[in-house]
């Protein structure tokens with residue numbers, strides 16, 4: 069993940085986008101990429117830029133699972149629960165992740181060290197079951213291997 | 223520059239690429255290859271070539287998915303004698319051996335060699351096209367994947383690329399549509415609607431502004447065909463999109479791509495820039511007077527976006543909820559304008575058909591299902607991979623020949639096709655030809671091409687619950703049958719797998735399923751009950767075992783099973799003790815162990831860790 073940008077850059081980020089509704093989702097993605105998650109401040113700025121109500125923007129932002137309102141942890145753990153991973157035991161992997169980090173999918177630990185996400189499919193089915201830690205793919209995982217991996221990150 | 227002279231330059235570049243006696247390294251670097259470590263292997267080659275002073279005498283390329291996912295990282299090497307060999311399971315520490323034997327000494331490095339690619343050198347190694355994995359396959363959509371450098375438009379052009387577009391613009395719109403109709407091509411996005419007929423609808427609506435869309439949302443879990451094509455041969459898809467635009471009279475195209483596919487987005491962006499440079503996009507393409515532009519839209523994570531009307535809402539910057547049809551997109555689609563939408567694979571077939579002709583394409587497949595179809599073969603199968611076969615190929619050929627059967631001598635139980643909209647085909651139908659009609663006959667669907675092999679260790683009730691967890695989560699909530707139906711199905715299935723099932727539940731599942739099929743607004747809800755209904759049809763006894771005996775015969779549903787250690791088999795090695803996440807296994811070293819049933823969470827980690835099959839499910 070790239071560094072969080074300072075909020076002072078917000079106006080110049082917005083300015084790169086025409087004031088058309090078609091740009092709403094690309095703008096939300098840009099905000100998330102730049103500030104790692106959305107905030108009331110960025111939602112308001114996007115709404116003003118596109119002449120939309122904040123309600124409308126929240127409605128769209130909360131519809132899509134990629135858009136976050138909680139910042140991810142220093143280590144972002146994604147556990148694949150695609151069909152191939154499921155038949156090869158991905159629930160054991162998720163369980164091991166939850167136990168080792170104390171974090172449920174969709175949440176970030178209080179000290180900000182871990183966040184956990186469950187995703188529908190990475191398409192790396194040959195390596196099932198798969199997990200991705202900070203964009204590095206770990207394939208053919210077991211519960212034990214998962215615990216070791218996470219202990220190494222703490 | 224005219225297209226003929228572009229082709230000339232491209233052919234010259236390809237000739238150099240294929241030059242017989244020049245050393246070459248091709249590393250399979252699609253997402254699957256990268257996950258297996260292709261970037262590390264690539265770096266190791268670079269380093270090793272520098273060490274040996276060979277870097278400027280060797281061509282080093284990343285290519286797309288070669289299809290043999292089980293054998294990643296795949297590397298094809300060509301030495302100075304022209305011998306081309308495909309190596310499998312390559313890791314960075316193998317690289318120095320490979321360079322020394324194959325690239326320096328022209329000797330095959332046997333431990334990793336999978337096949338020879340060039341036919342003149344057989345003998346000790348099988349030829350690639352003769353491998354059981356390759357032999358039944360016909361690669362039309364995947365014609366260039368793993369063969370060309372996907373970032374180089376000249377490679378695509380040299381192999382016949384953009385000939386289809388060059389031909390299309392010399393025909394009338396109706397002639398192009400007629401050609402696609404004659405090819406028998408049906409939409410590969412799931413529903414199988416004839417592509418030529420769909421184009422004619424949009425063509426026949428008069429409007430100044432029309433759109434064509436490429437649906438690259440590929441949301442089915444277990445499906446990665448579209449991604450592989452976009453990563454390995456983006457121009458094949460984009461050429462198809464331009465042809466579709468020409469045929470219906472649209473000047474603007476969109477590619478709507480899942481945000482989870484960053485490499486595909488990258489390849490598309492690069493490809494579009496190259497098309498502009500070569501006059502294949504923009505004003506007056508190939509001097510035909512036809513103008514066309516393509517925009518890329520990244521999805522934001524919602525399965526329902528794959529549904530065409532939702533996808534258009536999403537492009538417009540709205541919540542992606544489906545709209546009732548009619549009006550169909552051909553009449554009122556994106557921004558209220560006539561719109562044609564096709565799947566990635568459909569469009570990659572279109573460019574091939576326009577190049578080589580309808581009759582050639584229609585020569586593959588069956589009477590009603592023409593051509594070829596790609597499948598992502600995964601699950602409990604020896605050779606996981608991306609494959610393409612003529613429609614009508616039998617399930618047995620796909621599972622046993624191409625896929626090499628079920629691993630560890632386990633028994634095949636079912637094949638799941640069509641993802642969360644599809645169903646489970648029991649092993650008794652293994653001789654069935656795979657085409658639209660036969661899959662529908664057995665209660666499943668072709669879907670987009672995910673094919674998951676299930677063995678005896680999977681519980682069919684759990685599979686149904688798994689898919690409903692997915693659809694319940696992804697239901698957009700707009701219409702009640704889908705929103706509430708998925709919730710109820712999931713609740714009943716959860717009850718059954720957790721031991722609270724009742725005999726009347728089966729009838730309830732069937733009724734809710736029928737209501738959802740008839741009453742839901744879009745395909746998501748209409749098909750969401752399929753995984754339940756097909757498993758209920760073929761595996762009713764397994765449901766009943768959960769409900770009446772409170773047992774899970776496959777040993778999956780945790781509340782209905784117990785683990786125990788077979789004292790005769792246990793060697794006291796302690797592997798299970800280390801694997802147990804809750805410290806529920808006790809026993810002295812080298813003596814047989816036991817499981818504390820109170821503490822056990824029945825995760826099965828011990829069973830997976832045991833090398834002596836001493837952990838039993840009861």
Ligand SMILES: Cc1cc2nc3c(=O)[nH]c(=O)nc-3n(C[C@H](O)[C@H](O)[C@H](O)COP(=O)(O)O)c2cc1C
Pocket residue numbers: 408409410411412413414415417420437438439440441442525526527528529530531563564565566568569670744745746
């Ligand atoms: C819930 C749902 C998800 C879908 N997902 C996809 C998808 O990921 N890719 C796709 O091409 N079509 C998908 N479709 C089908 C599209 O609505 C549409 O039929 C297709 O893109 C048409 O292209 P084709 O005629 O080339 O198959 C989906 C349909 C539904 C109901």
